[in-house]
Amino acid sequence: MAERLTVVVVDDHSIFRSGLRADLDESIDVVGEADDVESAIAVVTTRRPDVVLLDVHLPGGSSAGTSGGAEVLQRLASAMPGTRFLALSVSDSAEDVVGVIRAGARGYITKGSSGSDVSRAVHAVADGDAVFSPRLAGFVLDAFGAAVGETAATDEELDRLSAREQEVMRLIARGYAYKEVASTLFISIKTVETHVSSVLRKLQLSSRHELTAWATARKLL
Structure with a gap:
């Protein structure tokens, strides 16, 4: 049997975390959860998962003008090259998408995604790919100047x-x-x-x- 991917789920809503945990496929092992910036940094640093599923808007951020998710990325992404970060949010605004990608996320999908979609995205990000919900990719292309x-x-x-x-x-x-x-x-x-x-x-x-x-x-x- 192939080794399961380890994942930490970071979101401030416990019901959402529980539902997501139940919906992920059996190849994914959720090894930790967190509900704010500081607890996210603590559990990710301790568990060192393959992938972090990270909500964009988290409580507890200390940087003015920076979302909680972006702060987690700024403090961890460069220090933990073996861990990939996948943003998962209800927001589909260009500002949120571009902000977390600049901070180090490998992808961004919305919370309307199914459990199987999230599972595929986790595997893709773990393999080094960049993953975006369809309409969000254009924000990244526009932000970084890649027109046709x-x-x-x-x-x-x-x-x-x-x-x-x-x-x-x-x-x-x-x-x-x-x-x-x-x-x-x-x-x-x-x-x-x-x-x-x-x-x-x-x-x-x-x-x-x-x-x-x-x-x-x-x-x-």
């Missing part, structure tokens, strides 16, 4: 990168840890770090989360 007519611009940006840098870029954007990239490409971790620094500089990006959003918007994953 930008193929030439994308090609020009990619031409700045060497073939090896493009390989590293795609793996990092999919959520691979430096050690995993090194193993996959048979290079040292130090070389991976050098390539990542070069990629971010050439593309004028500041973090791996911005790189993921950049690559996702250009359909490079």
Whole structure:
């Protein structure tokens, strides 16, 4: 039997958490729950799940102008590269979607999704894919400047990168840890770090989360 994916569910409504837990398929093991920012950080840090299902609007946030879900991402996503974050919310506003993607979420689906849809999304995010409810993907594409007519611009940006840098870029954007990239490409971790620094500089990006959003918007994953 394949090993089950571990998941932490973060939402401030206990009835919703219970219902979601019951609806997820048997390949998913819910190993923890939380109902506000601080409890989310505590349980995710302790349990280190494969995926966190994260409500966007959580109580307990301390950053002015930042949603509770985005604060959890800002405090955890870069520190826990082995854990992927999937936003799950009743909100379908562009501001909420783009905010949590910029903060490090790998996808965003609405609470109207079925248990089977959420389960598929969890597996996809765990595999390194970016997942969005159909009408929400357009917000991300618009926010990161990926219109249909930008193929030439994308090609020009990619031409700045060497073939090896493009390989590293795609793996990092999919959520691979430096050690995993090194193993996959048979290079040292130090070389991976050098390539990542070069990629971010050439593309004028500041973090791996911005790189993921950049690559996702250009359909490079």
